[in-house]
Amino acid sequence: MDAIAGRKPAVVWALNISVVALVALWLFPTLGLLVSSFRTGDQITASGWWSSFLPAEQTIQLRVADPDEARVDLGNGRFMVEGNIFEGENFEGELRSWATSSRDLGAFQPGDVNDLGDGETLTVQADGSYVWEGNDDQISGRAQRVFLDVTTPPDFTLDNYSFVLFDEDNSEGMAKAFMNTLTVVIPATIIPILIAAFAAYALAWMDFPGRALLIAIIVGLLVVPLQLALIPLLSLHNAIGIGKGYLGTWLAHTGFGLPLAIYLLRNYMVGLPRDIIENAKVDGATDFQIFTKIILPLSFPALASFAIFQFLWTWNDLLVALVFLIDATGETTVMTKQIVELLGTRGGDWEILATSAFVSIAVPLAVFFAMQKYLVRGLLAGSVK
Amino acid sequence: MNPALQGLITIIIGVGGCVGYFYGANLFLDKVLFKAEGPNAGRNINRANMIRPWVFLMPALLALGLYLAYPVFATLRLSFLERLPGNEYAFVGFENYSKMFAEPKFMEAMLNNVLWLVVVPAAATAFGLLAAQLTDRLKWGNIAKSIVFMPMAISFVGAAVIFKLVYEARPEDVAQIGILNHLYLTFGGDAPVQWLQVPFWNNFFLMAVLIWIQTGFAMVILSAALRGIPEETIEAAVIDGANPFQIFFKIKVPQIMSTIVVVWTTITIATLKVFDIVFAMTNGQWETQVLANYMYDKLFRANDWGMGSASAMIIMLMVTPILVWNVYNARKEMQ
Numbered sequence: 001m002d003a004i005a006g007r008k009p010a011v012v013w014a015l016n017i018s019v020v021a022l023v024a025l026w027l028f029p030t031l032g033l034l035v036s037s038f039r040t041g042d043q044i045t046a047s048g049w050w051s052s053f054l055p056a057e058q059t060i061q062l063r064v065a066d067p068d069e070a071r072v073d074l075g076n077g078r079f080m081v082e083g084n085i086f087e088g089e090n091f092e093g094e095l096r097s098w099a100t101s102s103r104d105l106g107a108f109q110p111g112d113v114n115d116l117g118d119g120e121t122l123t124v125q126a127d128g129s130y131v132w133e134g135n136d137d138q139i140s141g142r143a144q145r146v147f148l149d150v151t152t153p154p155d156f157t158l159d160n161y162s163f164v165l166f167d168e169d170n171s172e173g174m175a176k177a178f179m180n181t182l183t184v185v186i187p188a189t190i191i192p193i194l195i196a197a198f199a200a201y202a203l204a205w206m207d208f209p210g211r212a213l214l215i216a217i218i219v220g221l222l223v224v225p226l227q228l229a230l231i232p233l234l235s236l237h238n239a240i241g242i243g244k245g246y247l248g249t250w251l252a253h254t255g256f257g258l259p260l261a262i263y264l265l266r267n268y269m270v271g272l273p274r275d276i277i278e279n280a281k282v283d284g285a286t287d288f289q290i291f292t293k294i295i296l297p298l299s300f301p302a303l304a305s306f307a308i309f310q311f312l313w314t315w316n317d318l319l320v321a322l323v324f325l326i327d328a329t330g331e332t333t334v335m336t337k338q339i340v341e342l343l344g345t346r347g348g349d350w351e352i353l354a355t356s357a358f359v360s361i362a363v364p365l366a367v368f369f370a371m372q373k374y375l376v377r378g379l380l381a382g383s384v385k
Numbered sequence: 386m387n388p389a390l391q392g393l394i395t396i397i398i399g400v401g402g403c404v405g406y407f408y409g410a411n412l413f414l415d416k417v418l419f420k421a422e423g424p425n426a427g428r429n430i431n432r433a434n435m436i437r438p439w440v441f442l443m444p445a446l447l448a449l450g451l452y453l454a455y456p457v458f459a460t461l462r463l464s465f466l467e468r469l470p471g472n473e474y475a476f477v478g479f480e481n482y483s484k485m486f487a488e489p490k491f492m493e494a495m496l497n498n499v500l501w502l503v504v505v506p507a508a509a510t511a512f513g514l515l516a517a518q519l520t521d522r523l524k525w526g527n528i529a530k531s532i533v534f535m536p537m538a539i540s541f542v543g544a545a546v547i548f549k550l551v552y553e554a555r556p557e558d559v560a561q562i563g564i565l566n567h568l569y570l571t572f573g574g575d576a577p578v579q580w581l582q583v584p585f586w587n588n589f590f591l592m593a594v595l596i597w598i599q600t601g602f603a604m605v606i607l608s609a610a611l612r613g614i615p616e617e618t619i620e621a622a623v624i625d626g627a628n629p630f631q632i633f634f635k636i637k638v639p640q641i642m643s644t645i646v647v648v649w650t651t652i653t654i655a656t657l658k659v660f661d662i663v664f665a666m667t668n669g670q671w672e673t674q675v676l677a678n679y680m681y682d683k684l685f686r687a688n689d690w691g692m693g694s695a696s697a698m699i700i701m702l703m704v705t706p707i708l709v710w711n712v713y714n715a716r717k718e719m720q
Contacts, residue, residue, distance in 0.1 A: 019519050019529050026533045026597065029547045032564060036550065045555075048562050187396045192448075194403040199445035202438040212719060214442070219715040221453045223708050225658050227677055227697045229452060231690055232459030236451075246391065250399070255452020258445055287437055288411045316540030318661045323685070336542040340665050343546065350550060350562070357546040361539050368538035372531065376605050 030361075036354040038156040044350045055093070055151045059105060062089065063143040064122075064132050071139050079139035085146055086128040093152035098124050106149050122146070160355040172346070174359045177338040181315060181360070183246060184325065184334060188253035188314045189307055195254065196261030197303065201291045203262065204269035205277060215266070221259040229256070230323050237324065245332065249325040256320070257310045264309075267381050268302035269295060305378025308371050312364050335360035403444065410440045457701065463694035481691040491696065493672055494679040497588055498703075501659065501675060504589070506652040508596045510645060513603025517611055518633060520604075530608070534601035541598070541661030548594045549666060552580040584672040591673055594662050599655060603648045610644035611637060650707050657703055676700050 035049040047056055062085050071079045097106040100114055100122060108114050110126035120134035122144060132144055164174050202208075203215055229252070237248040272295065280290050296303075314320075318336040325332050333341075339356055346352050368375065414436060419429035464481055466474040485491045516533050520526035536544065553563030554577040561567040566577045581587045614637055622636045638645070660677035667673045669682065676696055684693035 015519060015523065019523060019526075022516055022519065023529050023532050026536065026600070028564065029551050029597070030535070030539070032550055033547045044562060045559075047560050048564065048567050049550075050564065050567075183391070187399055190396060191399045191403065194400060195444045195448065198407055198441040202441035206438040206441070208435065208438040211438075212716070215719065216712050216716055217454075218449070220708050220712045221449060223654050223704050223711060224453050224457060225654075225677075225697070225700050225704055226453075227658065227660075227680055227700055228460045229456035230697075231463060231684060231694060232456040233452065246395065250395065251448075252452060255448045258449055259453065262445060286411075286415070287434075287441075288408070291441075312538055316542070318540070318542055318664070319681075322681075336540055336661070339542050339546060343549070343665060350553075353546055354550065357543050361543040364538040364540070365535070368535065369531070372534070375537075376534075379602065379605050380609050 033354045033357060036350050037160055037358045038158070039351065040157060040159070041349060041351045043155070044354075052156075053154050055153050057096075057149065057151050059147055059149050061145060061147055062086070063145055064130055066143050067132075067139045067141070074133075077135050079134065079136060081130075081132045081139060081143075083130065084128045085124060085130050085148065091128070091150070091152075092155075093150050095124070095126055095128060095148055095150050097149045099147045100144060102147060105147055116144075124148075160351045161359070164352065164355045164359060172338070172342060172352070174335060174338060174356050177333050177335045178359065180332055181334045181336075184249055184253070184321065185311060185314045187246075187250045188257070189310045191250065192254045192257040192261050192310060193303060193307060196258055196265055196306070197296065197299070198291070199258075199262050200265035200269055201287075201295055203266045205290075205295070206287065218259050218262050218266075222263060224259075226256050226320070230319075234323060244325060244327040246325065249320060252320050252324050253310075253314050253317075257313065260309065261306045264306050264378060264381055265299060265302050268299055272298055301374060301377060302381065304371065304374040305381065308367060308375050309378055311367060315360075315364050406444065407441070410443075411437070414440060460694045460697050460701070463690055464698050465691075467691045468689075477691065481695040485692050485695050490669075490674055491679060494669075494674040494676050494696075495699075497672075497674060498657070498676045500588055501592055501595075501656050502653060502703075505592050505595050505599065505656045506649050508592070509599035509652050510603050510607075510649050512596065512600040513605075513648065514607050514638075514645070516600065516604040517608035518637075521608065521611060530604060533604055536598045537601045539598065541594075541659075542665050544594050544598055545662055545665035548590075548597075549581075552590060554579045581667055581673075582671045587667065587671055587673055591662055591666060594666070595656060595659060599652050603652065606644060606648050607641065610641040614640050650710070654704060654707060657700060 032049045035052055036044055039049070039052055043052065043056075046058060064085060065081055065083045065087075067079070067081050070081050070083065072082065074080050095110050097109055099105050099107040100116065101107075108124070110124060112123070114122045116122060116134070116138075118134075118138070120132075120138040122130060122132045124130045124146060130146070132139065163170060165178075166175065167173055203211060203218075233248075233252060234244075237243060242248045242251075276294060276298075277290055280294055285293070316336065317334075318340065321334045321337055325334065326337055335356075339353070339360060342353055342356055414433050419433040419436075420426075465476060465478060467477045467481070469475055516530070520529045520533075523529065539547070551563055551565050553561075554566050555561050555563070557576050561570060561577060563577075565580060566574075569578065580590045618636055618640065619632060622632050627636070658677055659675060660681065663669060663673060663675050663678045664681065669675070669678050676699060680693050680696040680700070683689045683696060687693075
């Protein structure tokens with residue numbers, strides 16, 4: 001229609017702006033967590049993540065050097081302490097103003113002389129070097145406090161990731177949970193594909209009584225909530241001695257993933273050209289050969305679609321892991337469970353929470369962006385029409 | 386044993402077992418059971434071909450039967466029983482159900498679930514339709530789509546953390562780090578609000594998470610449907626002088642109505658089963674309980690299998706109309 005009716009610039013602008021707003025709305029929550037995972041805990045609590053790209057203005061409180069050690073006798077009863085206020089601090093940034101009392105913050109510019117009374121003076125330069133001068137009494141005891149208004153440049157760190165992933169002493173680290181998740185996901189993705197592919201072929205290209213009924217049953221099973229399966233299957237697993245563990249989890253994921261797998265693959269296989277299969281049959285190929293040599297290679301896009309679904313679903317799953325995998329020892333905890341634990345124990349430590357969450361989000365996101373094409377295809381084929 | 390190694394061995398055994406089963410059973414059928422030679426060769430080939438589909442289907446049917454069909458009946462049975470000490474059960478009829486309906490927390494979960502069922506599919510479908518329509522002819526539309534679609538890949542738990550940061554509230558005198566409170570205060574709010582602890586409205590803040598996730602799904606499906614609309618219908622409307630809103634609501638939407646229904650029901654199913662979001666963000670506190678989380682509470686915290694199973698049956702009951710509808714449509718399509 002646009003090609004016919006033409007488009008007014010104002011409409012184009014409005015369209016662009018509304019899409020920008022939509023994208024921002026969808027991107028910002030994730031972006032906030034991503035940015036926070038690169039900031040220290042102090043930075044996160046000091047300012048919102050959206051201001052982390054701008055230089056941060058903050059007031060810090062430091063002391064000059066201990067006068068009893070550092071003072072220099074100038075003669076005439078005058079003493080002086082000289083040095084740099086930022087010494088020992090890992091400070092990058094700019095000093096904007098300073099003060100010696102919390103009541104008149106920002107009272108002095110860099111280079112100003114602050115008269116503290118009775119001949120006691122303090123000067124702080126822009127680079128942080130200071131001179132504190134006075135008599136014996138004044139330049140002794142506790143070191144003079146200085147309140148500095150500073151601007152620090154944006155600062156990001158990878159420390160959170162090294163703490164969450166590689167710190168051996170961190171009992172709440174994600175490394176073990178990451179491996180456990182991987183251990184759940186890979187078999188739970190591969191096994192259903194194999195089983196479903198054979199079943200889908202039978203339902204698509206083999207003739208037998210009851211086929212239509214079976215397909216209808218599978219469509220029905222697509223929506224059965226897995227909540228129903230929890231207690232009966234846990235009892236069953238306990239009764240046959242599997243108990244809680246990887247084996248039961250793999251089986252459960254296989255069972256829960258199969259309806260979608262069979263449905264997707266059957267829909268795809270039915271659409272393959274009949275000629276190829278009939279020609280192969282005429283040439284004397286058995287069903288098994290047709291399946292392995294022709295159907296499987298041709299069905300790659302559908303296999304990939306389902307593999308992504310099952311991967312995302314098992315990687316992101318919490319309920320199945322809670323019920324079928326994680327026992328009292330917690331040795332087999334997965335990342336989703338670990339994050340829920342952290343929400344309880346480290347609710348305010350956003351640097352840990354954000355980083356842990358992102359460790360678990362990163363892999364599915366990478367898979368998503370790499371294989372988006374197949375995911376979209378699968379969605380289009382998989383929604384019951 | 387190292388779980389990674391264990392996993393690797395399982396993959397090899399599992400995959401090897403599957404391949405071995407299919408190959409072996411197929412071979413057995415052809416070479417041992419019904420040999421394609423001798424006087425009965427022809428009949429044997431036919432027989433083998435009658436059995437082969439079931440050889441191919443066997444593992445899938447076993448897994449489906451055991452993991453999806455059997456639990457429906459087992460849960461139904463459990464919902465009429467009460468577990469007694471010593472692994473014994475007593476038949477109690479509908480007592481679990483009547484006890485459950487008398488519980489205020491259950492009624493709260495029911496009402497909240499209905500609210501979720503009304504709001505989430507409607508909002509996600511509407512946003513999805515809007516996103517699909519707006520990005521359709523845009524040069525950078527595909528990038529925009531990718532970003533709206535992206536939350537699909539994020540776990541409910543991950544999304545819960547993401548939105549907890551959005552809703553974070555800090556004391557009034559320090560900087561706000563949750564963007565919602567920051568905006569609220571910037572635009573005239575008095576004091577930071579603990580969004581997840583405001584009864585009733587907090588449900589909507591939880592729903593926002595699921596809407597955020599599901600909109601991408603709706604957008605992808607509806608965008609494909611919009612592109613499938615024949616150009617002529619739109620051209621005709623343009624020539625007749627229809628404005629863009631009329632074209633959208635009177636020409637385009639009616640033509641993709643069946644797809645909208647599919648999207649709506651799919652999101653409805655996802656909404657019915659919502660567990661992780663509530664579990665991770667409020668755990669049903671502050672009047673945000675939903676059925677799936679209520680059921681988890683009953684099963685694994687209160688250890689009451691009877692009432693837990695009864696509430697699971699309620700979820701099943703709510704899914705059933707959609708189940709019937711899907712089966713009906715699938716059968717119609719195959720004929």
